[in-house]
Structure formats: structure tokens, C-alpha cells
Amino acid sequence: MTPSDMTKARKAMIDSQLRTSGVNDAFVLSRMNAVPREEFVPEKARPLAYMDRAIPLGDGRFLPSPVVHGKMLAQAAPTSQDNVLVVENGSAYLGALLRPLVANLDTLSADDAASKGSGRKSYSLILVDGAVEQLSPRLEKALEDNGRIVTGLVERGVTRLASGRKIAGKVALQPFAEVGIPVLAMFDRPKEWSF
Numbered sequence: 001m002t003p004s005d006m007t008k009a010r011k012a013m014i015d016s017q018l019r020t021s022g023v024n025d026a027f028v029l030s031r032m033n034a035v036p037r038e039e040f041v042p043e044k045a046r047p048l049a050y051m052d053r054a055i056p057l058g059d060g061r062f063l064p065s066p067v068v069h070g071k072m073l074a075q076a077a078p079t080s081q082d083n084v085l086v087v088e089n090g091s092a093y094l095g096a097l098l099r100p101l102v103a104n105l106d107t108l109s110a111d112d113a114a115s116k117g118s119g120r121k122s123y124s125l126i127l128v129d130g131a132v133e134q135l136s137p138r139l140e141k142a143l144e145d146n147g148r149i150v151t152g153l154v155e156r157g158v159t160r161l162a163s164g165r166k167i168a169g170k171v172a173l174q175p176f177a178e179v180g181i182p183v184l185a186m187f188d189r190p191k192e193w194s195f
Contacts (some may be wrong), residue, residue, distance in 0.1 A: 001046065004051075010037070013031045013032070014029055018032065022071075023070035026138060027073075032066065032130075038050075040091045041063055054181075061089050061090030062130075062182035064130070064181055065180070068180075072127055075161065076150045078086040079099070080103060082103055083102070083139075084109060084124070084125045085120075085123040086127050087108055087109075087129060088124075110129075111186055113128070114136045114187050117138060118141060119142050122142055123144060124148065126149045126150075128150070128151035129148050130181060130182050131152025131181040132184050133153075133187055135188055136190050140166070146165060149173070152181035159178075161176055163176055
């Protein structure tokens with residue numbers, strides 16, 4: 001596909017996927033128009049970059065559909081004062097969308113975010129680029145009090161977008177949109193036996 005074809009595909013994504021799904025925030029549409037998704041997928045997947053589905057990145061990782069990122073950005077409502085952590089799943093796309101909107105942006109791989117290690121920084125906003133069964137203690141600790149989080153959430157095999165705040169040291173998530181999101185298996189709850 002030519003650069004002109006990609007520009008047309010990006011506009012079609014905005015008009016036929018984002019707007020029709022209720023994503024109409026000017027800052028979201030502007031950022032998603034400015035950042036070429038095709039630069040964040042493998043070469044052979046570039047013609048598919050603007051389709052309304054997750055794009056395989058290899059090694060079991062995916063770039064979520066445009067609607068997922070659009071709804072995440074709208075819900076997060078980033079500000080120029082936010083200190084942000086993006087938990088990545090093999091693509092730097094979500095970070096590229098956010099970077100010019102916030103004061104500071106760090107990224108962490110999903111594997112590192114799920115580990116038992118601890119980071120030293122705290123964040124006013126965390127976005128997780130995939131669906132989790134549970135947040136890791138590392139992520140909960142990294143979110144400052146009254147900080148916001150937007151993530152995918154897996155409950156009984158169904159994925160939803162969810163957001164929440166950290167209040168009195170606890171993070172509570174509330175689903176806000178049912179949508180297909182690639183699952184980050186490293187955040188699965190340990191399997192338990194039951195009779």
C-alpha cells in the first residue's frame with residue numbers, strides 16, 4: 001500500500017470505526033490520525049493495520065484494535081500534568097499516542113509489569129495495553145493515591161475495558177465497555193483446584 005492509501009485507511013478508521021463506536025473526543029481523533037498504526041506492526045501486517053481487529057505482532061503478542069485504543073484514551077483523559085506508565089505488549093503504539101499529551105511517559109513490558117519486582121516511581125495514570133485477570137502488586141504500588149488506571153479486564157473469559165482509581169492504598173476497577181482485547185496471560189490468576 002502507498003502512503004496515500006495508508007492515509008485514506010487511517011481516515012476511514014476514524015470515520016467508520018472510532019466515531020461509530022462513540023469515540024468522538026477531538027484529542028483522541030487527532031492523535032489517532034497523527035500516529036500511523038502501520039509503523040507499529042510487522043511489515044507483512046501493514047496492509048491490515050487499520051482493520052477493526054487485533055494485529056498479531058509475533059510471540060503471542062497483539063496490537064489491539066483501533067477502537068480499544070480510542071476508548072482507552074478517551075477514558076484516561078490524560079492531562080499535561082500526568083506522569084504516565086504504559087504497560088506494553090510488544091508495540092509502542094499506545095505510548096506514541098500518549099507521549100505529547102502528558103508531562104512524562106515511561107513504558108514497561110507486560111512481563112516486567114507482572115513480575116514481583118518493584119519500581120521506585122509512582123504514576124498519576126497507568127494504561128495497560130491488553131486484558132488482565134488481576135493487577136500485579138507491582139502495578140498497584142506504582143499507582144499513586146488518587147491515580148487513575150485504564151486496562152482491559154478478563155472476567156469469566158469475557159474481556160472488557162475497565163478503569164479505576166487508587167483510594168486509601170486500594171485499586172478498584174469498574175468495567176466501562178465490552179470489547180475484544182488481547183489477553184495478557186502473565187497477569188492470569190493462579191489456577192486453583194475445586195471440587
